[in-house]
């Protein structure tokens with residue numbers, strides 16, 4: 001009997017690449033989605049799709065049948081459902097883990113964030129790391145993927161460059177090695193088959209370590225404009241974080257505090273993959289020029 005990999009999060013940026021990678025490797029996959037129409041056409045056609053709400057455990061009945069491994073990329077990024085990180089990044093993943101354990105699933109691959117364990121004061125990390133703690137003691141075999149920032153978030157630099165100015169934090173010298181979804185998907189699917197066996201927490205970033213200023217320069221080069229980089233003083237960044245915590249709800253300051261915190265420190269993980277930011281920027285600019 002074939003053993004499925006159940007993928008929760010296939011409608012998202014990373015999940016789409018993971019679904020394609022499972023297909024490419026000929027691994028039977030079941031995609032768990034809340035809205036099948038959010039799946040790109042091709043993906044839904046070649047894999048089994050089940051509809052359920054990960055935030056409502058009663059809808060998960062039966063979805064784990066025949067499943068060997070669960071991969072979850074479930075988490076709030078841009079969703080505006082009125083839910084908190086605790087509701088989704090923690091509770092919904094806990095619901096999946098409970099359903100997996102009850103069905104005797106052997107492995108759970110979870111996508112958290114790089115340095116999440118040392119940033120628990122941030123709402124998003126508090127929720128993700130609570131799930132990580134429980135996954136570790138659940139008795140199920142697991143892999144925790146700890147990726148650096150995704151290329152999808154770097155398109156903001158191109159949007160700013162098009163408008164003629166890119167803002168960086170501090171002096172713009174903090175460095176990171178963000179990763180393309182396709183390269184990260186490779187790591188996630190390797191974790192299903194245990195290629196990196198024996199390693200249960202996998203920190204991973206892309207092949208290039210670049211400062212904010214260097215990323216800004218690449219964005220200007222992609223849009224063909226002269227670089228004009230403006231620095232936002234660190235005191236302003238800290239003040240915005242404090243004000244947001246006092247005057248806005250956790251749904252607003254949660255994403256903001258995460259973004260403002262990671263931009264102020266070096267975020268460097270072991271390098272993987274081959275896709276570069278310059279290529280990514282060229283692709284999004286050529287896609288846009290064809291519109």
Ligand SMILES: NC(=O)c1ccc[n+]([C@@H]2O[C@H](COP(=O)([O-])OP(=O)(O)OC[C@H]3O[C@@H](n4cnc5c(N)ncnc54)[C@H](OP(=O)(O)O)[C@@H]3O)[C@@H](O)[C@H]2O)c1
Pocket residue numbers: 008009010011012013014015034035038053054055073074075076077078079081083088092111112113114147148149150152153
């Ligand atoms: N972006 C980064 O730089 C970065 C870096 C490190 C780690 N991560 C983490 O990696 C994971 C994947 O990121 P991504 O960029 O692929 O995110 P994404 O594109 O927003 O995908 C998130 C997935 O979670 C699902 N989801 C969110 N809220 C839900 C809810 N209330 N009920 C059911 N499903 C829900 C989404 O479903 P819908 O499509 O139906 O909304 C989507 O399939 C996230 O946990 C993120 O925190 C991201």
